[in-house]
Amino acid sequence: MNEQETVDILAFGAHPDDVEIGAAGILAKHADLGQRTAICDLTNGELSSNGDVETRKREADRAASVLHLKGRYRMGFPDRGLRATSEQVEAMVRLIRRLKPRVVLAPFWKDRHPDHTACSHLVKEAVFDAAIRKKAAEDGVAPHRVDRVYFYFINQVDTADVIVDISEVYRRKKEAILAFESQFVPGPGRVETPLNRPNYLSMVEGRDQLWGHQIGTVYGEGLVSEGPLSLNTLIPS
Template sequence: MKLDVLAVGSHPDDVELGCSGTLINEIRKGKKVGIIDLTQGELGTRGTIDTRYQEAADAARIMGVSARENLKMRDGFFVNDEAHQLELVKMIRKYRPEIVIGNILEDRHPDHGKGGWLTYDACFISGLRQVKTEYEGKEQERWRPKMLLHYIQDRFFEPDFIIDVSDVWEQRMESIKAYKTQFHDPNSNEPQSYLSNPEFMEAIVSRARLLGKRIGVKYGEGFMSKKSIGLTGLDALVLRET
């Protein structure tokens, strides 16, 4: 299956928190979108590996993604080395996306930055003819996405551009709330965590409102790119009164 967009997250729920609105936008336009989770999130304070898989599947269904896979790297301890890069290269070559969206390159959680740089390096290496990989017993052809973007996570960085996600906001939030064990639940007996604080979800909404205000809409998602963004002409700009 060839995908138009492949989103990568260090943990299940990274993609939902960072760019699910943008993915839903693309899916509504008829694009094929997939998700790769690098780890199973096994070090999370709340929930289990089994509940995380179920929650990830529920979120994928809500968003309408075409594929979701988990590479089962070690939560908290994976590194950006050859072995891990090649595992992600196999996925990039399998799905041949035009655009990859990955973790931010620096963040509160070390796995986010590691995942971002791992994705950055894998996207480049995937395009090298001399790097050989096999999937299901067959040699893969090289593939380099045309664009790699990074979604903003816990720490705020000035985005290179902002996507309007106002029309899909409720669906976006439903995909995030699919991770029931991770967020605030007054009936839960599990230990409190950074994510389960009720103010965490309020911060998610506030961030989206702030970014939306920047472009004159209700809700937005911000992205960064180490590559310059090119436009085909002025018509590609969304114009608003200043």
Template sequence: MKLHILAFGVHPDDVELGCSGTLLAAIEEGKKVGIVDLTRGELGTRGTAETRKQEAARAAEILGVQVRENLGMADGFFQNDETNLRKVITAIRKYKPDIILANAVEDRHPDHGRSAKLVADAAFLCGLRKIETSVDGVAQEPWKPSYVFHYIQDRFIAPSFVVDITKHFDKKMESVLAYTTQFYNPDATNDEPQTYISSNQFLETVKARALMLGKRIGVSYAEGYLSEKTIGVNSFDAFIQQIT
């Protein structure tokens, strides 16, 4: 399956928090979009690997992505090594995305930065024909994505560019709230311990970040990205904002 955009998250819910509004906007434009989670989030204080799998499936349904899969790396302990690079290379060659979205390059959770480097390295290596990978015994062809962009997560990073998600913000938050074990839910009846992300205040910071980034381009809500590659345009029309 050829995808236009493939979004990687080291934990289920990273993509929803960081770039799901952008994915919704792309899907509305007719683009094919997929999600790959690196780990099952099994070290999370709340929930289990199985409940997070169910929540990820529900979030994928809300977003309307073409595919979602999990590479089963070790939460908290995965390394940027050959074994994991080959897993990501295989996924990229499988879906042939033009654009990859990946975790923040530096963040509160150490897994985020390691994931960012792992995915970026794999995106480069998957274009090398002498690296051989296969799926179900069938050799894969090399593939080189055009761009790797890193979404902003907990810590603020000045973005290279931002994407207007105003039309899609409510559905973005609906996908986040699909993770009922992880985030604030006044109707939940569980006695699990409170965490950094389980309070209503955390969800308010997600909204505040989107408001702040949107304000920078004169829209209500936006998501921000970091690009290590210079972005070019072939027309000044690319800069025109349709503000309503």
């Protein structure tokens, strides 16, 4: 396998723009640190009230460029059709085994949008199966065990187990979100949605400021871990 295809962080979202809302700063920061980052959109967001599939793809590619991603992958699963079928899980397993991420990001499992919670469940299934040696993928790619899975927030606000300082890259987070103009910017022919109301982006920024305040910085992004976090020592190096 071409080692250049592997990544350090792979973030899954149900729709194009999900990852940008919850973890764009984390991806931008790690890309600046020399880590290879990627996003996988499970659906094309074809049922969104505004925009169409081709528009969303162009916007997603623009956001990927802003975040300096090494790849943006599209599963093409049906919008509102994330069912954790064997076919869907196996497609995600193949991608995880091919890219061999050390860290996987997924939406927090509590969210008002059923697709976000379904994506969270699918990622947990795929990460688990990707590590099973006797569950061979059709293409013969070797099993891969992800070091850590973290869950980012889209609509929900909850207690974070980890907060990452994204102050230095916050301008790029906002630019990546606004790359999805069809979703976040009101305009002719577009209907009002929770995403393009005037207070939505302010809410996202306020949430990121709140997390930043908790760690003594301007902006942060919160993550949740299902398992305990390990430390070698209590004194940071």
